[in-house]
Amino acid sequence: ELSSPSPCRLQPQPSGVTMDDSFLTEDKSTQKHNLPQKRRTLVSDSVVLEPQIGQTILQNRKPCSDDYQMRAGSCQQHPFRTAKPRFLQKLENYLRKELLLLDMGTDSTEELRLQPYREIFEFFIEDFKTYKPLLSSIKNAYERMLAHQREKIRALEPLKAKLVTVNEECNERILAMRAEERHEISLLKKEKMNLLKLIDRKNKEKISLQSQVTKLRKNLAEEYLHYLCERDARKILIADLNELRYQREDMSLAQSPGISGEDPVKLTLALKMTQQDLTRTQMELNTMKANFRDIVPRRDFEMQEKTNKDLQEQLDSLRASYEEVCKEHKILMQLHMSTLKERDQFYSELQEIQRTSTPRPDWNKCEDVVARGPEHWKMLAEGKNSDQLVDVLLEEIGSGLLQEKDFFPGLGYGEAIPAFLRFDGLVENKKPTKKDVIKLLKDAWKERLAEEQPLWPSMVFRSRVLCSIALGPMFLNWAYIVFENIKFFHSNEVMSQFYAVLMGKWSENVYITQKETVAQLLKEMTNADSQNEGLLAMEQFSTILKSTFPLKTEEQIQELMEAGGWHPSSSNAELLNYRSLFMEDEEGQSEPFVQKLWEQYMNEKDEYLQQLKQELCIELHEEVTLPKLRGALMSIDPSLDKQTVNTYISQAFQLPESQLPEEGDEKEEGIVEILQTALERLQVIDIRRVGPQEPEPAS
Template structure:
């Protein structure tokens, strides 16, 4: 557009340049208009040229670095080159040292292998010496027992300790089984600890032997506390858990067994090969425990399949009596263990319902506890409810009666104890209830 304008102006200038009349014309002031226009046009062109030159100069100046900055960068670059050269020299020295260490390590390994070969040869031709320190994993006091003893004496000590530990375990399992299966209903006033001591005294006809065995039982129970039966026996013996916890579990196992025996076509037979159908087992479990979900019953069926090592889909019948047997060490199968776990879940749910009614009360009286249990379990008998109360509030420590005269006749110490146990802390009640044999009736 600008070029077109310039060409028009040039034509106009040429036109007037060759027109002498126009060229010689002047205005009233004596000014040459054409010459003036031409001069202005030339000035305009020069102005544009200078503007363009100025713009080019500014653009070129932005790409120019200051001399001071250039000198700084050059100095830094030289320093970095020197450091790189120094590091390269150190790196080459490290490579040489590393190669030297590799050679030394190789020589040491060769020397070690030679020593090992000599040691193997010497061990084969010389009398072998056993590593007695390995016995410390089997016998806890081995370091003290083996101090200053010869090899022959150490062998005797090892044999005696192993026999002693085996006897401790067998005796503990035997006593726990015998005492837990004892029916102590006729001796409710006798503590279990006293009953155990009397039992051992009568069996061995010696109080000294009974005392020694009691210490051995304590040590064995602590050592084999990972065994459920032994740990339960010890907790019952020390009063941490109510004795009925064991009896209730055994009654449930017996109830399931009796129910399955009735389903057996040959119920009069006592053979372990008596069979029922898998579907009968599922139906029996649903009838015995109607509140259990299908998922919980499925867990029992899976456990029974593992015990019998057979699938319910492959065979229609199962030898159910094998589910209630024990191995050589007295361990029950997965089926009964799963029953035990499911009963524990029912107990937790039962306690949670009671807990929801009692929560919010820092101290809970016997009447409050009694009302909460009756609301949760309306079909509970008076005897069972009293058993709960006796255990939770530890009423066995003192014989309580409703007779005021009997209470007044007691000493001041007993009266203070009565006042203390009439109300108990909420947390204590829940903890005691968890150690009690409680279930929905």
């Protein structure tokens, strides 16, 4: 029945009979077939539907013909009936049953709900032989599109994890800012309390001094009255003494025998003159009393004047102190009000953040997820913060994903794709261990360090290193394997450094120079160890560090010594096993001493570039000329030689050193670059201070 449909079904329908009428007639004749199996039922019903579809297509082939117009008119007179074909009803019933079974299950997904539709579509493909190629191509196209969408969804999963990491970093920064602000607020409160106590103390001193001034004034008034009384008593005493003296003289004159014999006229004249002298003397005495009634002795006046001057100076000093305290109090009140406003603002921000922030993660939940169990997770999580724990968890998940993948999809041939990864297709995953990849990278670096040629360009080095990992047609496999591994393991020192060089974030001479510095330091320590015991005194260790790194500060030397095992409480005669400072574990991780050297190097580079930016005195988005950059480099580091300056400028402006114009040439003014771009390019290479930094002139 499927291969040879009945001829009567292919004949055109009469003008008065529509397609649905014939189908109903056919459907009535086939109602006796009730197959128990769903496949057999769908096949039997498809016989009815396929000829009608072909017949409909044949009828609609020539819409402009007279036959078509007659059928159109008849269709307007006899509209189609609404009965469905039996095959369509069977398919709908089957789809409804399958969906009902899936809805009854609690774990049904969209992928499972799509399966009944696939089966119905396969029934169409298998049963309609005529349209099978077209339907198969449609089905394959949709399946390819679904597979492509699944790959895109899988590729977006790391972005979700990265979003969680960024959210965690923001939360940590917010918490750190809050802690710092709380600390500053507590310090300001303590300072406010101290200042309030100082104001109270000054006020008490002022009251005490005012009471002393009042008491001294009272004493001065009493002394003044006392001296007035003494003066009056002295004047009265002098008058009494004069009176007694006069009386005594009169008595002596009266008793003198020679007087009786003198002339009375003469005596009268003498008495008259004496009375005149007495009157004149009395007037002078009264004048003196009137003029010098309020006069005190000079010694007492000078003493009181000195005391008054001292009190006035104390009063002026207290008045100045009081005014200064008032000004400080006013400033503190303003600062207090601003602090209150900031506190209210921070409190509102804290409430908003508490309302919108996510809770802290419970890292103990990862014990059951990590492959090697809780003990392995505790060992990995020991002494790490949340950011580092996220990296550890991502590395564990990434290592598991790498082991599950059998193939890596090629990244294509786009310009943004690195040259060593340009491939279209599937690349086999050899699934090496982490130690194997680290050993390959260390061997590649050893081969690179053994080269006697000058430094290669970074792109040539990256390609050659990857070529040295595997030979022949296996290059692409190992290129993708190494790239995928170092992309996940950021906490590993060897992988992270190689990834930075591979992606162009660092130049290879940064790594090589750092290794040469560590080797030179080990050589200096070995030369100082005359007995070759592997031990050095702390004093020798400090001397070697200062001679090897003359530009480092005392704080940096002390940090290196502490990273090497020295403590401030230990003596300089204590011995140090210096060889253990340069050892590496099985995964290539260095000791804290070498890590501290690398950390100080990166900090010194950032500080050097920051000084260069400050010397240029322009914004990051503004342009900098070649002579201005040359002058800024020579200003912050006068010990730079011409070759080193040309190397830095060549990197900043991306020009070969042979094409750089001579210093002072007019063409230099035409070479410009954005400052931010120039600083980012200088960050890539090994840039450091050559000579000591000149001290700033005293203001």
